[in-house]
Amino acid sequence: MSDTVATPDDTRAWRNVLVLVAAQAVVGAQLPVMFIIGGLAGQMLAPNPCWATLPISMIVLGSMLAATPLSGFMQVYGRRAGFWFACGAGAVGASISAYALMLGSFTLFLAGSLLTGIYMSANGFFRFAATDTASPEFRPKAISYVMAGGLLSAILGPQMVSFTAEAMPIPFLATYLGVIVLNIGGMALLSLLDIPTPEKPATNAPRGRPRLELLKSPVIAVAIICGTVSYALMNLVMTSTPLAVVGCGFATSDAANIVSAHVLAMYAPSFFTGHLIARFGARMIVGTGLVILAAAGAVAISGVELTQFYIALILLGIGWNFGFIGATAMLTASHNAEERGRVQGMNDMIVFGGVFLASLSSGTLMNCAGGTAETGWQMVNLAMLPFLVLAGAALIWLALRPREA
Secondary structure (H helix, E strand, C coil): CHHHHHHHHHHHHHHHHHHHHHHHHHHHHHHHHHHHHHHHHHHHHCCCHHHCCHHHHHHHHHHHHHHHHHHHHHHHHCHHHHHHHHHHHHHHHHHHHHHHHHHCCHHHHHHHHHHHHHHHHHHHHHHHHCCCCCCCCCHHHHHHHHHHCHHHHHHHHHHHHHHHCCCCCCCCHHHHHHHHHHHHHHHHHHCCCCCCCCCCCCCCCCCCCCHHHHHCCHHHHHHHHHHHHHHHHHHHHHHHHHHHHHHCCCCHHHHHHHHHHHHHHHHCCHHHHHHHHHHHCHHHHHHHHHHHHHHHHHHHHCCCCHHHHHHHHHHHHHHHHHHHHHHHHHHHCCCCHHHHHHHHHHHHHHHHHHHHHHHHHHHHHHHHCCCCHHHHHHHHHHCCHHHHHHHHHHHHHHHHCCCCC
16 A cells, blocks of 8 residues: 555656756756856956955845845745746846946845745755655655756856857956846746645644754754765865866866766766665765865865866766755754654754855965965965865764664
8 A cells, every 4th residue: 555655756756857857958058058158257356366256245245145035935935946046046147147248346246146046945955855755665765866957058068158159349248148048948947847835834734943943953053064065065066176177277268068967977977876875875875975075175276287177176076966966965864744844944044054155265265375376276275174074974873873772
Protein backbone atom coordinates (compact mmCIF):
# COMPACT_ATOMS: atom_id res chain seq x y z
CA MET A 1 0.00 0.00 0.00
CA SER A 2 2.80 2.42 0.88
CA ASP A 3 4.54 1.82 -2.46
CA THR A 4 1.32 2.60 -4.29
CA VAL A 5 1.04 5.92 -2.47
CA ALA A 6 4.68 6.89 -3.06
CA THR A 7 4.56 6.47 -6.84
CA PRO A 8 2.20 9.41 -7.71
CA ASP A 9 4.04 11.61 -5.21
CA ASP A 10 7.36 11.01 -6.95
CA THR A 11 5.75 11.36 -10.38
CA ARG A 12 4.67 14.85 -9.41
CA ALA A 13 8.09 15.47 -7.89
CA TRP A 14 9.77 14.40 -11.13
CA ARG A 15 7.65 16.90 -13.08
CA ASN A 16 8.69 19.70 -10.74
CA VAL A 17 12.33 18.62 -10.87
CA LEU A 18 12.28 18.83 -14.68
CA VAL A 19 10.72 22.31 -14.57
CA LEU A 20 13.29 23.47 -12.01
CA VAL A 21 16.15 21.98 -14.04
CA ALA A 22 14.99 23.92 -17.11
CA ALA A 23 14.63 27.12 -15.07
CA GLN A 24 18.05 26.58 -13.52
CA ALA A 25 19.50 26.27 -17.01
CA VAL A 26 17.82 29.34 -18.52
CA VAL A 27 17.26 32.00 -15.88
CA GLY A 28 20.07 30.57 -13.75
CA ALA A 29 22.52 31.43 -16.54
CA GLN A 30 22.50 35.03 -15.34
CA LEU A 31 24.48 34.03 -12.25
CA PRO A 32 27.69 32.96 -14.06
CA VAL A 33 27.19 36.00 -16.29
CA MET A 34 27.19 38.29 -13.26
CA PHE A 35 30.23 36.66 -11.73
CA ILE A 36 32.20 36.92 -14.97
CA ILE A 37 31.43 40.54 -15.80
CA GLY A 38 30.41 42.02 -12.42
CA GLY A 39 33.97 42.63 -11.26
CA LEU A 40 35.16 43.73 -14.71
CA ALA A 41 32.27 46.19 -15.11
CA GLY A 42 32.83 47.34 -11.53
CA GLN A 43 36.50 47.92 -12.25
CA MET A 44 35.48 49.99 -15.27
CA LEU A 45 33.05 52.17 -13.27
CA ALA A 46 34.49 52.25 -9.73
CA PRO A 47 36.43 55.32 -8.61
CA ASN A 48 38.75 53.05 -6.62
CA PRO A 49 40.03 49.64 -7.88
CA CYS A 50 39.56 48.18 -4.39
CA TRP A 51 35.81 48.48 -4.99
CA ALA A 52 35.87 46.50 -8.25
CA THR A 53 34.00 43.50 -6.85
CA LEU A 54 31.50 45.60 -4.87
CA PRO A 55 28.74 45.02 -7.49
CA ILE A 56 29.03 41.27 -6.87
CA SER A 57 28.95 41.92 -3.13
CA MET A 58 25.74 43.91 -3.61
CA ILE A 59 24.17 40.99 -5.48
CA VAL A 60 25.00 38.73 -2.55
CA LEU A 61 23.78 41.34 -0.05
CA GLY A 62 20.48 41.49 -1.91
CA SER A 63 20.28 37.69 -1.66
CA MET A 64 20.93 37.80 2.06
CA LEU A 65 18.34 40.50 2.72
CA ALA A 66 15.75 38.77 0.54
CA ALA A 67 16.17 35.24 1.92
CA THR A 68 13.96 35.43 5.01
CA PRO A 69 11.11 37.57 3.58
CA LEU A 70 11.13 35.57 0.33
CA SER A 71 10.91 32.30 2.23
CA GLY A 72 8.02 33.69 4.30
CA PHE A 73 6.32 34.95 1.12
CA MET A 74 6.53 31.49 -0.47
CA GLN A 75 5.26 29.87 2.73
CA VAL A 76 2.08 31.95 2.34
CA TYR A 77 1.67 32.37 -1.44
CA GLY A 78 3.56 29.39 -2.83
CA ARG A 79 6.80 28.72 -4.65
CA ARG A 80 5.58 29.84 -8.07
CA ALA A 81 4.55 33.31 -6.89
CA GLY A 82 7.86 33.74 -5.08
CA PHE A 83 9.89 32.72 -8.12
CA TRP A 84 7.87 34.99 -10.42
CA PHE A 85 8.51 37.94 -8.13
CA ALA A 86 12.24 37.17 -8.01
CA CYS A 87 12.54 36.89 -11.80
CA GLY A 88 10.77 40.24 -12.12
CA ALA A 89 13.25 41.76 -9.68
CA GLY A 90 16.11 40.24 -11.69
CA ALA A 91 14.79 41.83 -14.89
CA VAL A 92 14.43 45.24 -13.21
CA GLY A 93 17.92 44.92 -11.71
CA ALA A 94 19.43 44.15 -15.11
CA SER A 95 17.57 47.11 -16.63
CA ILE A 96 18.96 49.47 -14.00
CA SER A 97 22.47 48.04 -14.46
CA ALA A 98 22.25 48.54 -18.22
CA TYR A 99 21.13 52.15 -17.73
CA ALA A 100 23.97 52.69 -15.25
CA LEU A 101 26.49 51.51 -17.85
CA MET A 102 25.06 54.03 -20.31
CA LEU A 103 25.44 56.82 -17.72
CA GLY A 104 28.75 55.58 -16.34
CA SER A 105 27.24 55.62 -12.83
CA PHE A 106 28.82 53.27 -10.31
CA THR A 107 26.20 54.08 -7.67
CA LEU A 108 23.29 53.22 -9.97
CA PHE A 109 25.11 50.07 -11.05
CA LEU A 110 25.28 48.99 -7.40
CA ALA A 111 21.53 49.59 -7.04
CA GLY A 112 20.82 47.35 -10.02
CA SER A 113 23.11 44.69 -8.58
CA LEU A 114 21.25 44.80 -5.25
CA LEU A 115 17.94 44.04 -7.00
CA THR A 116 19.56 41.25 -8.98
CA GLY A 117 20.31 39.63 -5.63
CA ILE A 118 16.61 38.94 -5.10
CA TYR A 119 16.75 36.51 -8.01
CA MET A 120 19.94 34.94 -6.66
CA SER A 121 18.15 34.30 -3.38
CA ALA A 122 15.23 32.64 -5.20
CA ASN A 123 17.63 30.49 -7.19
CA GLY A 124 18.87 29.07 -3.91
CA PHE A 125 15.32 28.01 -3.05
CA PHE A 126 15.09 25.85 -6.21
CA ARG A 127 16.82 23.04 -4.30
CA PHE A 128 14.27 23.24 -1.48
CA ALA A 129 11.33 23.44 -3.90
CA ALA A 130 12.51 20.17 -5.45
CA THR A 131 11.84 18.41 -2.12
CA ASP A 132 8.35 19.84 -1.51
CA THR A 133 6.49 17.06 -3.36
CA ALA A 134 9.19 14.35 -3.12
CA SER A 135 9.20 11.26 -0.93
CA PRO A 136 11.94 11.15 1.74
CA GLU A 137 13.92 8.64 -0.32
CA PHE A 138 13.82 10.83 -3.43
CA ARG A 139 14.70 14.13 -1.73
CA PRO A 140 18.54 13.96 -1.89
CA LYS A 141 18.33 12.93 -5.55
CA ALA A 142 15.79 15.68 -6.31
CA ILE A 143 18.14 18.28 -4.81
CA SER A 144 21.02 16.84 -6.80
CA TYR A 145 19.17 16.76 -10.13
CA VAL A 146 18.00 20.37 -9.79
CA MET A 147 21.54 21.47 -9.03
CA ALA A 148 22.63 19.58 -12.16
CA GLY A 149 20.53 22.00 -14.20
CA GLY A 150 23.37 24.43 -13.61
CA LEU A 151 25.40 22.48 -16.18
CA LEU A 152 23.46 24.12 -18.99
CA SER A 153 23.66 27.51 -17.30
CA ALA A 154 27.43 27.01 -17.09
CA ILE A 155 27.49 26.74 -20.88
CA LEU A 156 24.86 29.35 -21.73
CA GLY A 157 26.09 32.07 -19.35
CA PRO A 158 29.78 32.29 -20.40
CA GLN A 159 28.87 31.90 -24.08
CA MET A 160 26.42 34.75 -23.70
CA VAL A 161 29.25 36.87 -22.27
CA SER A 162 31.57 35.93 -25.16
CA PHE A 163 28.99 36.97 -27.76
CA THR A 164 27.62 40.09 -26.08
CA ALA A 165 30.42 41.66 -24.00
CA GLU A 166 31.68 43.80 -26.88
CA ALA A 167 28.59 43.64 -29.09
CA MET A 168 27.71 47.31 -28.41
CA PRO A 169 29.89 50.40 -28.08
CA ILE A 170 29.46 50.31 -24.28
CA PRO A 171 31.09 47.12 -22.93
CA PHE A 172 28.69 44.66 -21.29
CA LEU A 173 25.56 46.68 -22.16
CA ALA A 174 24.28 44.00 -24.54
CA THR A 175 24.97 41.37 -21.88
CA TYR A 176 22.69 43.05 -19.37
CA LEU A 177 19.98 43.42 -22.01
CA GLY A 178 20.28 39.67 -22.57
CA VAL A 179 19.83 39.06 -18.84
CA ILE A 180 16.44 40.80 -19.01
CA VAL A 181 15.36 38.24 -21.64
CA LEU A 182 16.60 35.35 -19.46
CA ASN A 183 14.42 36.50 -16.55
CA ILE A 184 11.34 36.79 -18.73
CA GLY A 185 11.98 33.26 -20.04
CA GLY A 186 12.38 32.03 -16.48
CA MET A 187 8.96 33.40 -15.50
CA ALA A 188 7.38 31.43 -18.35
CA LEU A 189 9.12 28.19 -17.35
CA LEU A 190 8.32 28.53 -13.66
CA SER A 191 4.62 28.93 -14.41
CA LEU A 192 4.65 25.16 -15.07
CA LEU A 193 5.49 24.29 -11.46
CA ASP A 194 2.95 22.05 -9.71
CA ILE A 195 3.68 22.66 -6.03
CA PRO A 196 0.65 23.26 -3.81
CA THR A 197 0.48 26.48 -1.84
CA PRO A 198 0.98 25.58 1.83
CA GLU A 199 -2.27 25.48 3.76
CA LYS A 200 -2.73 28.10 6.44
CA PRO A 201 -2.08 26.34 9.75
CA ALA A 202 -4.99 25.88 12.11
CA THR A 203 -5.02 27.83 15.35
CA ASN A 204 -4.07 24.77 17.37
CA ALA A 205 -1.62 23.36 14.80
CA PRO A 206 2.03 22.81 15.84
CA ARG A 207 4.13 25.91 15.17
CA GLY A 208 7.53 24.26 15.42
CA ARG A 209 10.59 25.49 17.24
CA PRO A 210 11.60 29.17 17.30
CA ARG A 211 14.71 30.20 15.36
CA LEU A 212 17.01 30.32 18.39
CA GLU A 213 16.04 26.82 19.42
CA LEU A 214 16.52 25.59 15.86
CA LEU A 215 20.03 27.02 15.85
CA LYS A 216 20.77 25.10 19.05
CA SER A 217 20.13 21.83 17.21
CA PRO A 218 23.61 20.37 16.54
CA VAL A 219 22.72 19.01 13.09
CA ILE A 220 21.13 22.27 11.95
CA ALA A 221 24.00 24.37 13.32
CA VAL A 222 26.69 22.25 11.66
CA ALA A 223 24.74 22.05 8.38
CA ILE A 224 24.52 25.86 8.30
CA ILE A 225 28.23 26.26 9.15
CA CYS A 226 29.35 23.81 6.46
CA GLY A 227 26.94 25.20 3.85
CA THR A 228 28.04 28.75 4.59
CA VAL A 229 31.76 27.94 4.45
CA SER A 230 31.40 25.92 1.24
CA TYR A 231 29.45 28.66 -0.56
CA ALA A 232 31.40 31.61 0.86
CA LEU A 233 34.84 30.20 -0.02
CA MET A 234 33.69 29.28 -3.51
CA ASN A 235 32.43 32.84 -3.95
CA LEU A 236 35.58 34.35 -2.45
CA VAL A 237 37.79 32.68 -5.04
CA MET A 238 35.42 32.81 -8.04
CA THR A 239 34.78 36.54 -7.60
CA SER A 240 38.49 37.30 -7.92
CA THR A 241 39.17 34.83 -10.73
CA PRO A 242 38.39 37.11 -13.71
CA LEU A 243 40.47 39.90 -12.13
CA ALA A 244 43.34 37.49 -11.46
CA VAL A 245 43.27 35.92 -14.92
CA VAL A 246 43.19 39.27 -16.74
CA GLY A 247 45.66 40.78 -14.26
CA CYS A 248 48.15 37.99 -14.96
CA GLY A 249 48.15 38.86 -18.67
CA PHE A 250 45.47 36.59 -20.10
CA ALA A 251 42.40 37.63 -22.13
CA THR A 252 38.83 38.20 -20.96
CA SER A 253 37.84 35.17 -23.07
CA ASP A 254 40.28 33.06 -21.03
CA ALA A 255 38.59 34.28 -17.83
CA ALA A 256 35.18 33.39 -19.27
CA ASN A 257 36.36 29.90 -20.25
CA ILE A 258 37.88 29.28 -16.81
CA VAL A 259 34.69 30.39 -15.06
CA SER A 260 32.71 28.20 -17.48
CA ALA A 261 34.85 25.19 -16.54
CA HIS A 262 34.34 26.08 -12.88
CA VAL A 263 30.56 26.30 -13.15
CA LEU A 264 30.48 23.01 -15.07
CA ALA A 265 32.44 21.45 -12.20
CA MET A 266 29.98 22.97 -9.72
CA TYR A 267 27.02 21.17 -11.28
CA ALA A 268 28.32 18.10 -13.18
CA PRO A 269 28.76 16.01 -10.00
CA SER A 270 25.10 16.65 -9.16
CA PHE A 271 24.10 13.67 -11.32
CA PHE A 272 25.59 11.36 -8.70
CA THR A 273 25.98 13.48 -5.54
CA GLY A 274 22.50 12.47 -4.35
CA HIS A 275 23.35 8.79 -4.84
CA LEU A 276 26.61 9.23 -2.93
CA ILE A 277 24.72 10.90 -0.08
CA ALA A 278 22.23 8.02 0.00
CA ARG A 279 25.08 5.49 0.16
CA PHE A 280 27.69 7.16 2.38
CA GLY A 281 25.67 9.77 4.27
CA ALA A 282 25.58 13.55 3.99
CA ARG A 283 28.31 14.14 6.56
CA MET A 284 30.86 12.06 4.67
CA ILE A 285 30.12 13.93 1.43
CA VAL A 286 30.39 17.32 3.19
CA GLY A 287 33.77 16.33 4.63
CA THR A 288 34.98 15.22 1.20
CA GLY A 289 33.88 18.57 -0.21
CA LEU A 290 35.91 20.48 2.39
CA VAL A 291 39.03 18.45 1.53
CA ILE A 292 38.57 19.19 -2.18
CA LEU A 293 38.15 22.92 -1.45
CA ALA A 294 41.48 22.82 0.41
CA ALA A 295 43.09 21.13 -2.60
CA ALA A 296 41.74 23.91 -4.85
CA GLY A 297 43.41 26.54 -2.69
CA ALA A 298 46.72 24.63 -2.73
CA VAL A 299 46.73 24.43 -6.53
CA ALA A 300 45.87 28.13 -6.86
CA ILE A 301 48.72 29.13 -4.55
CA SER A 302 51.19 27.00 -6.53
CA GLY A 303 51.22 29.33 -9.58
CA VAL A 304 49.33 31.47 -12.09
CA GLU A 305 49.58 29.57 -15.37
CA LEU A 306 46.33 28.95 -17.24
CA THR A 307 46.48 25.24 -16.39
CA GLN A 308 46.69 26.03 -12.68
CA PHE A 309 43.75 28.42 -12.93
CA TYR A 310 41.70 25.71 -14.66
CA ILE A 311 42.58 22.93 -12.19
CA ALA A 312 42.04 25.15 -9.13
CA LEU A 313 38.65 26.39 -10.33
CA ILE A 314 37.49 22.90 -11.33
CA LEU A 315 38.39 21.56 -7.89
CA LEU A 316 36.69 24.59 -6.34
CA GLY A 317 33.47 23.72 -8.18
CA ILE A 318 33.52 20.04 -7.17
CA GLY A 319 34.27 20.93 -3.55
CA TRP A 320 31.38 23.40 -3.48
CA ASN A 321 29.03 20.79 -4.95
CA PHE A 322 29.81 18.15 -2.34
CA GLY A 323 29.93 20.61 0.56
CA PHE A 324 26.81 22.60 -0.29
CA ILE A 325 24.53 19.80 -1.48
CA GLY A 326 25.61 17.63 1.43
CA ALA A 327 24.85 20.43 3.89
CA THR A 328 21.47 21.01 2.24
CA ALA A 329 20.61 17.31 2.61
CA MET A 330 21.60 17.47 6.30
CA LEU A 331 19.36 20.50 6.78
CA THR A 332 16.25 19.14 5.03
CA ALA A 333 16.34 16.01 7.20
CA SER A 334 16.61 17.94 10.48
CA HIS A 335 13.32 19.81 10.81
CA ASN A 336 9.57 19.32 10.67
CA ALA A 337 7.21 20.48 7.92
CA GLU A 338 5.87 23.41 9.95
CA GLU A 339 9.45 24.64 10.44
CA ARG A 340 10.34 24.52 6.75
CA GLY A 341 9.98 28.20 5.86
CA ARG A 342 11.65 29.32 9.08
CA VAL A 343 14.65 26.99 8.73
CA GLN A 344 15.19 27.55 5.01
CA GLY A 345 14.94 31.33 5.26
CA MET A 346 17.25 31.44 8.28
CA ASN A 347 19.74 29.11 6.58
CA ASP A 348 19.93 31.10 3.36
CA MET A 349 20.14 34.42 5.21
CA ILE A 350 23.18 33.13 7.11
CA VAL A 351 24.70 31.47 4.03
CA PHE A 352 24.38 34.59 1.90
CA GLY A 353 25.58 36.73 4.78
CA GLY A 354 28.79 34.72 4.72
CA VAL A 355 28.94 34.91 0.95
CA PHE A 356 28.46 38.69 1.11
CA LEU A 357 31.42 39.09 3.47
CA ALA A 358 33.49 36.81 1.26
CA SER A 359 32.72 38.70 -1.93
CA LEU A 360 33.31 42.02 -0.16
CA SER A 361 36.71 40.77 0.99
CA SER A 362 37.58 39.29 -2.39
CA GLY A 363 38.20 42.55 -4.23
CA THR A 364 40.15 44.04 -1.32
CA LEU A 365 42.40 40.98 -1.03
CA MET A 366 42.84 40.78 -4.79
CA ASN A 367 43.50 44.42 -5.65
CA CYS A 368 44.72 45.97 -2.41
CA ALA A 369 46.46 43.27 -0.33
CA GLY A 370 49.48 42.91 -2.60
CA GLY A 371 51.41 44.84 -5.19
CA THR A 372 50.69 42.44 -8.05
CA ALA A 373 47.81 40.34 -9.35
CA GLU A 374 49.77 37.19 -8.47
CA THR A 375 50.25 38.28 -4.84
CA GLY A 376 46.59 39.27 -4.52
CA TRP A 377 45.51 35.90 -5.90
CA GLN A 378 47.65 34.09 -3.33
CA MET A 379 46.13 36.18 -0.52
CA VAL A 380 42.62 35.29 -1.69
CA ASN A 381 43.37 31.57 -1.56
CA LEU A 382 45.26 31.69 1.74
CA ALA A 383 42.18 33.29 3.30
CA MET A 384 40.32 29.98 2.81
CA LEU A 385 42.35 28.10 5.44
CA PRO A 386 40.84 29.25 8.77
CA PHE A 387 37.29 28.76 7.55
CA LEU A 388 38.00 25.26 6.26
CA VAL A 389 39.43 24.44 9.69
CA LEU A 390 36.26 25.82 11.34
CA ALA A 391 33.90 23.77 9.17
CA GLY A 392 36.01 20.63 9.48
CA ALA A 393 36.13 20.96 13.26
CA ALA A 394 32.35 21.43 13.43
CA LEU A 395 31.78 18.32 11.33
CA ILE A 396 34.15 16.24 13.50
CA TRP A 397 32.45 17.56 16.65
CA LEU A 398 29.06 16.45 15.29
CA ALA A 399 30.41 13.01 14.36
CA LEU A 400 31.80 12.49 17.86
CA ARG A 401 28.53 13.38 19.60
CA PRO A 402 26.41 10.46 20.84
CA ARG A 403 23.89 9.50 18.15
CA GLU A 404 20.91 10.02 20.46
CA ALA A 405 21.96 13.67 21.04
